[in-house]
Structure formats: structure tokens, C-alpha cells
Amino acid sequence: MNRWMVTGAVMLMTTGAASAQPGPGCPAGPDELIEQAAAEAAAHDNAGDDHAADEDVHEEANRLLGEGNAHYEADDFAGALSAYRSAYILTRHPQLLYSIAQAHRRAEDLACALAFYRSYLAQRAAAPNTGGNSYAEQAREHIEDIEASLAAEDAQARAALTTAEQDLAQALDALEAKHGVEGAAALRRRRAQIGYEDAIADPARRPEVQARLAALRADVDRADAQLAAAQRRAQERARTNERGLLRKRIGLLSLGLGAALTGIGAIELSNRGDGPRGWAFALAGAVGVTAGLASYASGVYIGSQADRVAVIPVVAPAGLGVAVSGRF
Structure with missing residues (x-):
């Protein structure tokens, strides 16, 4: 059995539409595979084996090709790749690099497909008697298509990255405009x-x-929401403090008025004796003093509640947090 019999099975698996989606890269590329195959051949040579003419090797290669073809037809491209790679290690025939490239392309891993198409053409140029001219032309066409797809994908990725960066810059500018430089400094x-x-x-x-x-x-966005909430809480505390201050002022006014009325009542009672007018002034004064004390006390309580706890967002280089201050 010669190497052409091995290659014939591979050439059957060369159809399929090219994908437009690039893969994440090619960590197990053709260079590694070629080095592994060369090391395997060297090991056989050192052991005294005739690697190229070994019937058992070619039978195993044909078995692997059949297995790979079955996986390929079933759209199991991972299985096909495993079998094709093993067959290449045994035979080192360039046509297998083409089949590996095809499987990568059908698996939507365009980066690896491109690497293997190029390697196939390079290996074929180094061994021009391996045949497969039509596949070389197809490989070149696939390379052109993949390069165009990868270039378009690269342009889209750059544009998406630039858009995200510009959106972030605008958001930081807006945050700084609303909350001041300190609110955006750590995020910048x-x-x-x-x-x-x-x-x-x-x-x-x-x-x-x-x-x-x-x-x-x-x-x-979270910083903006937290800083806005802090501003609302500060405004609410200010309004609460104003209400408390107003209550205290009313209380002081009522205390003063009540004290004045009490004084008038005392004068009336001392000058005219136990008269109703004196008692009326005294009673009104007592009511005024009591109401003033109550109003002032409520104002103090309202003010203390407004100042009790303040939750302040903190934007730090490591992230977002809050600081809590006040009287407990």
C-alpha cells in the first residue's frame, strides 16, 4: 500500500460552506503538528523501522482517515480533527493538512483553518509531486475568504471597543458634571x-x-445612583432641620408670650386680689409656656433625628462603598 492510497480517502472530505465567524485562535497549530510528526518519524528511523513503507502504519492511517471522514460527515469536527491529526502524524502527507483546515473551517475556527491552509500550501510547494492541484486552488480561495472575514471581524471588534470606551468617557464626564470632580476621580x-x-x-x-x-x-451608573441618593438624603435632612428649627423658634416665642401673660396675671392678682382677669392671664401664660416647651422639645427631637445617621457613598480605586457618620 502506498501513500497515495492514504491520501485518496482524505480528498473526499473537502466540501462545505465557509463560516463567517472567527475562532479564538489556534493554540495547537500546524507547526506543532508537523514537529510532532517529524519526531515520530525520527523515533521510527532510530529504531530501524522503514516508516514510509510500513504496511501496519498505512493500515492504521487508513483506519484513522475512515474514522475522521465519518466524524466529518456527522458534523463532529472535533472527532474528525483528532483522527486527521493522528493520521498526519503517521503519514506526514500535506493533503491531510488540507483536510484538517477544512474541519477547522466547518467548526467555525477560522484562525486555525487559515493557519492549516497556509501550511498545506507551504508543504505542498515543498513536495510538488503530491498532486491535488484543485485543492490548492480551493485552499487559496478559502484563505482569501477567511482573511476577509477576519479583517471584518477585527474591524467590528475595534469599533465595539472604541464605542464602549467612548461611552465610558461620556458617562464619567456626566458623573463629574453632576457630582463634582471627587465623585469621578477614582473611576477615572x-x-x-x-x-x-x-x-x-x-x-x-x-x-x-x-x-x-x-x-x-x-x-x-451605580456611583451616579448612590451619589444622587446621597444628595436626596442631604436635602431631606436639610428640610428636616429647617422644620426642627422652626418648631424651636415657635416654642421660644410661645415661651416668651406665656411668660409675659403669666407675669401680667401675677400683677393683676397682686393688685386687684383674687379676680378672674388675673387668673385668666395666668392660665393663658401657663398654656403658652407649656406649648412653648412642647414645641421647642419637638424641634430638638426632629433636629436630632435628621443628624443622627448620614450614609455617604464612597468611590475608591478598588470599587464603591459607603461611609456612615452621625450620632448614635
């Missing part, structure tokens, strides 16, 4: 540490930076 420091410029240049950092921008944007 966190924004400066996110690494937006690095993520624009490095696609691998974009998911992390996108998540950090979203988290900081949410913190800005």
Missing part, C-alpha cells in the same frame, strides 16, 4: 488602568478589556 483612575490602547493593537486582550470597560461602566 480605573479607566486609565484598563489598557484600551493595548487592546486595540492586541486582539488577544480585547475580550478582557471589553469586560473591564463594561464592569467600569456599570460602576459609573
Whole structure:
């Protein structure tokens, strides 16, 4: 059995529409696979085996190809990749790199598909007698399509990152305009540490930076809500203090009036004896004093309640918190 018999089974698995969604990268790329296959061949050579002509090796390779093809037809591209990679390690035939690229493309992992299509063309150029001219042309077409898709995806990712960063900047400006520089200072420091410029240049950092921008944007909204609530509480405390102060003023006025009436009643009683007019003044004065004391006491109580507890939002570099102050 020769190597062309192995390759023939691979060529059957070369159809399928290209995906428009890029994969996250290609950690187990063609370079690693080629190195692994070369090491395996060297091990056989050192052991005195004729690796290329070994019937058992080719039978195992054909078995793996059949297994890979079955997985591919069932849209089990992870299974197909495992079988194709194992077959390549045994045969080191470039056409298998094409089949691996196809499986990656169908699995919507365009980064790996692109790497394997390029490796297939490079390996094929190094071994021009391996055939498969039509597949080389298809590989070039797939490369063009994938490069266009990845470029469009990269542009969309950059635009999304820029939009998120600009939205955050506007939110911080609005927060500062409403609550002052101190309310936004800590959040601005966190924004400066996110690494937006690095993520624009490095696609691998974009998911992390996108998540950090979203988290900081949410913190800005929370800070705005908490600072606004603190302002409302401060306004309510001010109104409560005003009510308490008004009650105390009314109480003092009533105390003064009651004391004056009591004095008039005492004068009337001392000058004219036990007359009703004197007792009327004295009674009115007592009522005024009592009402004044009650009003003043209620004013003191209202003021103490307004000043008892103040909950103040605190925006710090590590996050958001509150400070509690007052009399307990």
C-alpha cells in the first residue's frame, strides 16, 4: 500500500460552506503538528523501522482517515480533527493538512483553518509531486475568504471597543458634571488602568478589556445612583432641620408670650386680689409656656433625628462603598 492510497480517502472530505465567524485562535497549530510528526518519524528511523513503507502504519492511517471522514460527515469536527491529526502524524502527507483546515473551517475556527491552509500550501510547494492541484486552488480561495472575514471581524471588534470606551468617557464626564470632580476621580483612575490602547493593537486582550470597560461602566451608573441618593438624603435632612428649627423658634416665642401673660396675671392678682382677669392671664401664660416647651422639645427631637445617621457613598480605586457618620 502506498501513500497515495492514504491520501485518496482524505480528498473526499473537502466540501462545505465557509463560516463567517472567527475562532479564538489556534493554540495547537500546524507547526506543532508537523514537529510532532517529524519526531515520530525520527523515533521510527532510530529504531530501524522503514516508516514510509510500513504496511501496519498505512493500515492504521487508513483506519484513522475512515474514522475522521465519518466524524466529518456527522458534523463532529472535533472527532474528525483528532483522527486527521493522528493520521498526519503517521503519514506526514500535506493533503491531510488540507483536510484538517477544512474541519477547522466547518467548526467555525477560522484562525486555525487559515493557519492549516497556509501550511498545506507551504508543504505542498515543498513536495510538488503530491498532486491535488484543485485543492490548492480551493485552499487559496478559502484563505482569501477567511482573511476577509477576519479583517471584518477585527474591524467590528475595534469599533465595539472604541464605542464602549467612548461611552465610558461620556458617562464619567456626566458623573463629574453632576457630582463634582471627587465623585469621578477614582473611576477615572480605573479607566486609565484598563489598557484600551493595548487592546486595540492586541486582539488577544480585547475580550478582557471589553469586560473591564463594561464592569467600569456599570460602576459609573451605580456611583451616579448612590451619589444622587446621597444628595436626596442631604436635602431631606436639610428640610428636616429647617422644620426642627422652626418648631424651636415657635416654642421660644410661645415661651416668651406665656411668660409675659403669666407675669401680667401675677400683677393683676397682686393688685386687684383674687379676680378672674388675673387668673385668666395666668392660665393663658401657663398654656403658652407649656406649648412653648412642647414645641421647642419637638424641634430638638426632629433636629436630632435628621443628624443622627448620614450614609455617604464612597468611590475608591478598588470599587464603591459607603461611609456612615452621625450620632448614635
